[in-house]
Amino acid sequence: MYYIYLYRFYILGLAFLIFISCAQDQEGCLDIEAANLDITADKACTSCCTYPNLNLSFNHKIALENDTVNFQLGQGYTNDVFDTFAIQNIQFYLSNVSLIRGDGTKIGVIDTMSFYVQNQSMPEQLIDDFQLVNRNTFTYNIGSLKTSGDFIGIEFLVGLDESANNIIPDSITSDHVLAIQTETMYDEPNQSYIFNTFEIIPDTSQQDLTKTYNLNTASLVELSKDFTMSKGGNLTLQFQIDYLSFFKGINFDLDDETTIINKVLNNTQQAFSFTE
Numbered sequence: 636m637y638y639i640y641l642y643r644f645y646i647l648g649l650a651f652l653i654f655i656s657c658a659q660d661q662e663g664c665l666d667i668e669a670a671n672l673d674i675t676a677d678k679a680c681t682s683c684c685t686y687p688n689l690n691l692s693f694n695h696k697i698a699l700e701n702d703t704v705n706f707q708l709g710q711g712y713t714n715d716v717f718d719t720f721a722i723q724n725i726q727f728y729l730s731n732v733s734l735i736r737g738d739g740t741k742i743g744v745i746d747t748m749s750f751y752v753q754n755q756s757m758p759e760q761l762i763d764d765f766q767l768v769n770r771n772t773f774t775y776n777i778g779s780l781k782t783s784g785d786f787i788g789i790e791f792l793v794g795l796d797e798s799a800n801n802i803i804p805d806s807i808t809s810d811h812v813l814a815i816q817t818e819t820m821y822d823e824p825n826q827s828y829i830f831n832t833f834e835i836i837p838d839t840s841q842q843d844l845t846k847t848y849n850l851n852t853a854s855l856v857e858l859s860k861d862f863t864m865s866k867g868g869n870l871t872l873q874f875q876i877d878y879l880s881f882f883k884g885i886n887f888d889l890d891d892e893t894t895i896i897n898k899v900l901n902n903t904q905q906a907f908s909f910t911e
Contacts, residue, residue, distance in 0.1 A: 668781050670867045686779040687864075689732070689744055690871040694910060695770050698877040706878045708770055711839035714879055718886045721839050722878060726769040727831035727850075728812070728820065730799060731762075731792040732777050734864075737785065744778030750813075751806040752798065753826060761798055767812040767820065774871070783866040787859060793903050794830030794853025801827075827851060831899070837887035846887070850896055854903035873910040880906040 663676025664684040671685050695706040706722075713719045733741035749758035766775045799813070804821050807814045813828070815821055820829045831850040836842055864870045883902045885895055 666781075667866055668783055670869075672867055686745065686781050687867060687869045689734075689777040689780050690774055690869065691729075691732070691766075691777055692774040692871055692873045693768065694773070694873070694875045696875050696877055697879045699879075703875075703877075706770060706876075709836070709842070711836075712879055714882050714885065716884055716886055718882075718888070719839055720882070720887050721836040721842075723834040723836055723845050724818075725831075725833040725878065725881075726767060726818070726820070727793050728795055728828065729766045729768050729775070729791055729793060730764055730795050731790075732764050733790050734780075734782070734786045735788045735790060737787050741790070742780070742782050745781050746778035750799075750802045752801040753803060754801075759798065761802075765795070765799065765812050767816070768876075780864065780870065783864050783868075785861070785863050787861055788857065789860075789872065790855060790857045792853045792855055794850070795828055796853065799828075822849070822851070825851075831903075833881070833899075835887060848892065848896055848899070850899065852900055854900055856904050856907050858907060858909055860909040875908050875910050877906050877908070 660677040661675065662678045662680045662683070663673030664671050665676055665679040666672065666684045668686065669684040670687050671683070696703050697706045697712055699712075708725075709721050709723055711719050711721045731743070733743045735741055743762055744764050746763045747760050748763035750761050751758050762778075764777045766777065768775065802813055804813055804815050809815075820832065821827075822829055829849045829851060830853055832847065834845050834847045836845050838844060858874075862870075862872070881899050881902050883898070883905070885898050887895070890898070
């Protein structure tokens, strides 16, 4: 009888050891800020977490005296100094996007990329939130955010900072916005990027006469609005771009090129606003 009990004890123990060896911990994402948080996981994974996206959505508009209408390329518009002109083309880089908390803390996306820059033998790791904004695209995926909570505003550059401006475009994959484009935004002789370019028809009665202006100075845009980002959820912020505001106070017949460019730079902040 003793040996029978001993044998049963041995079988139960062996079964228990087999069960323990088979019951491996389940790995998963345990970061509460992640989009794929797995509350059933027993063990945190090393690289399986994915994070919510920050999207900026732009309504391309013209704010007239008594109305706001959709912006159309090639359409004649009259600004505040009664100068009538048409915008044949306009596009600009947007970068260095940061959400701003009430205490002034700035939080950007976590996406990075290695870029080769001028006068350096090794690539430099930069935040990859670059976008090329134009009239034909409305929503831009800026990147992933590893955060949540309340914010009071946003800031971004229209243009590029010094590090990004020194990137060597030939070293980038062709699908990146800083690569050489069909309508190039790179000034090869000066080895620097064009931050904002616009092609103007100064006299709408002569549609074939155009003038192109290239800006190589960045403008910081700061906009205030209270909003909340939920844990693990994408955030889309809605903005209006009033293209007529870029050209406030400009007379294309009387102002020289330097004056026009400086006025556009001074007007850039007021061209952007949150939508309700």
